[in-house]
Amino acid sequence: KNEVEQSPQNLTAQEGEFITINCSYSVGISALHWLQQHPGGGIVSLFMLSSGKKKHGRLIATINIQEKHSSLHITASHPRDSAVYICAASIQGAQKLVFGQGTRLTINP
């Protein structure tokens, strides 16, 4: 079992829908990252959080440390949000990130 699990693996929705992507982890972490990878390959860091909730535009990320669970929400989704979303955990005491498998999101017009 992976240390970081994402669901769903694939998600297709219509423009305007509210999107939720989930991430569960089984290890002690110091922070959790949400990353976005567009078809061209480049990776953009969306959020880094260790507690509570963060919001940036139409994107919201939450984390529940007790439940070892994080969610990424997209409100009023748009076709340009189509990308792969990856959660990654900063492991306590380690330099490296552990990545989830990614969620491929497709928003249809």
Added chain:
Amino acid sequence: GAVVSQHPSWVICKSGTSVKIECRSLDFQATTMFWYRQFPKQSLMLMATSNEGSKATYEQGVEKDKFLINHASLTLSTLTVTSAHPEDSSFYICSASWGSRPGETQYFGPGTRLLVL
């Protein structure tokens, strides 16, 4: 925000040649750089971690003689794929970080797509 660049973005080479990929932090000093490899429709796989001025730490299963990493300055790390073969074709991504907790502050480069013929 912190910017990381990679060069080249695309490279096609013949089997047996060596290819060098550069990763630069443009507006900060990166004490730690990470090199990742990504196969199609898969997540990132960490290859090695390099700290400025010291030898890189390779992940299990990554050949250090095959993938040479040099982190000679606080703004530049290079990955050289030596004697490249078609199975080395992949998407290579670097990330750069600073501070005492580099796992928490990683900024990713745009990636380099390598095709070995």
